[in-house]
Amino acid sequence: MGKFSASFVACVSGLGAAFIVQFAHAQAARDYISIVGSSTVYPFSTVVAERFGRTTDFSTPKIESTGSGGGFKLFCSGAGVQYPDITNSSRRVRQSEIDECTRNGIAEVVEVKIGYDGIVLANFKGAPIYRLAREQIYLALAKDVPDSTGSGLIPNPYESWADIDAGLPDVRIEVLGPPPTSGTRDAFVELVMLAGCEAFPVIETLADDARDTACFTMREDGAFIEAGENDNLIVQKLEANPSALGIFGFSFLDQNQDKVQGSLIDGVAPEFDSIADGSYPVSRPLYSYVKKLHVGEIPGIEEFLAELTSEAAWGDFGYLSDRGLIPLPQTERRTVLEAVQGLENVTLSP
């Protein structure tokens, strides 16, 4: 019996060793582009990848949806075939992330700004359209808000939209939104909550930390509900609950025009044109970042970038705009294209 188990163990470990040798071999070459990053950019990046795979002789790139932060973490952990070539992000890269990249031997990263995405506050089609100012959204959703005399902060007392402004409907405040891990939440907080809270003089008197807490903390008494990362689910919940509002990306509004309607924010409706010309206040740029070291090592990266930055893709009437991506203005497209063709290193203005 000793002999049996010994030979069995030898067999299994031999098999394991053989496996590992094979993996090491497989790792030596990779003939497809590996892309990670933001789930907001995922629907756009995948369309480009699919076209690229179909129209060229290269393999279709593999795209993982890891979130912007998770994407940079993977992207910056090293250079070599086992690390991704491109990461997508729904915000600009941070200096700390560039430093991390440099520490791990990734000296140069090319930035591709691919377009804009709007964030909408929408409700069920059958209910009246909301017209909100960002201050009002802040008052509805922050945990602590300035009191009526403007001298300090009190726990959010507002139950109904009409409590905030008599012109708003007398409907209980109920907003479904993404969890803190989501890039959409980051952008919403920055573009709506921060802008909204800075309109109040009392906020200016606070210390930096206290100000951030006051502006960024969402209320936890049931008026703001974290509904998960799945935007489709939020759309379905809005259908079932006509008095609720939901926060999600413009592409989901675009696909569900018959079910939900976007609220006007600061008097502007979330429409393709208003996001493109910047008059709709809640929009953010989307980016792809490319590891320059891998260009030429992994086949097809330059060709993929050419497809991504072609007028057929990101142009005014490109197929990405059909998916709800808001194109960059033409002059900006030209600047980005030049930087991409020259594989210029990203620089963050101080």
Next chain:
Amino acid sequence: MSSHAQGVKERVARGIARRYRRERNFRLAGLGAVLVGMAFLAFFFYTLIGNGYTAFLQTHILLEVELSESSIDPDGERDPQTLGRANYQGVIRNALMARFPQVEGRNDLRDLFALVSPGAGFELRNQVLANPELVGQTIRQWLVADDDVDMLVKGHMDRTAEESERRINDSQLGWIEQLEADGSVARHFNHRFFTSGDSRDPEMSGIWSAVVGSFFMLLVTLALSFPLGVATAIYLEEFAPKNRWTDLIEVNINNLAAVPSIVFGLLGLALFINFFGLPRSAPVVGGLVLTLMTLPVVIIAARASLMSVPPSIREAALGVGASKMQTIFHHVMPLALPGMLTGTIIGMARALGESAPLLMIGMVAFIVDVPESPLDPATALPVQVYLWADSPERAFVERTSAAILVLLAFLLVMNASAILLRKRFERRW
């Protein structure tokens, strides 16, 4: 004495109705529990099938496509390279313009071209490559319709709604109704759903790459977890001394069986990808992670089935002079095998439905190309369901349900085979 017996009798008689009633109520409660469970199940299947069955059909549009030599093969040499590079979407656009000659203007033409899927050109290309004789002919071809057209034809989009609330505008609706009137719109069996990989165009998307990914993953899991699990179980059950160490091992195995699967994903990320440097998103790594997850289940099932073989079998074999190993392999194993296999199949079924650990090792990814080996990037069926559920396009809703139905069918087959094995081969003592 007799009056005492009389009293007992009376008390029993008084209580008897109550006891019957209690028993009846208990039975009813049990039956009720089963019915509630069945109702949930029925609701689950009702919504799944109700949402999903339309995904097995796909709308097609019949057009006269002119595969003129001048546009496809100007050299006239039928060189596959030239044939492959021709603009087939342009050919389809010409066919649409020929069908609706009155449409003019860039925006209107854009709307017209949007009726047919951007994938139709690729399919036409493959058709011509497979059969170059088509060049120079005009063929009547059923072309796959765009997902918005598909949703409209299937009734998932309201034709009477206002134009601004539909993704199909009034002029497009007019063209579709014209096509419908002369029978050029039809729903055919959606073979792409079963033969192609993921796609961002719902009408071109399929589950095949996910099915192949799941298959490779289960293959690795089975190849590792069955031998390891059975060997562990035999050693622990038949050879190992009963002491504190084996007790500790046993407690740990039982514990591992209850660990949330995401933890195994984290372990897989740290061990297989970061330490051993295996590729991300590969079914091999997925299989290894799922092996860790199913191993305790297999060990527990195998030990239970070894334990259920009566000691008399072992004693008889030993009594006629068989060695311990002969006893186990000639007499105990054959009797325990059906139980071991049942446990393994149930473990594999659980592994098939698992998606959380795959998140950590990069298998939640957009994969178009069908993987050819366990080392190619791949995704798995439950992950495909998750990805589609998160896609903005309306047509992915029905595809999500359809993919769940396929996954359930696989699970049903696996669990049914486990039951069959048990019924056919298991011996009760």
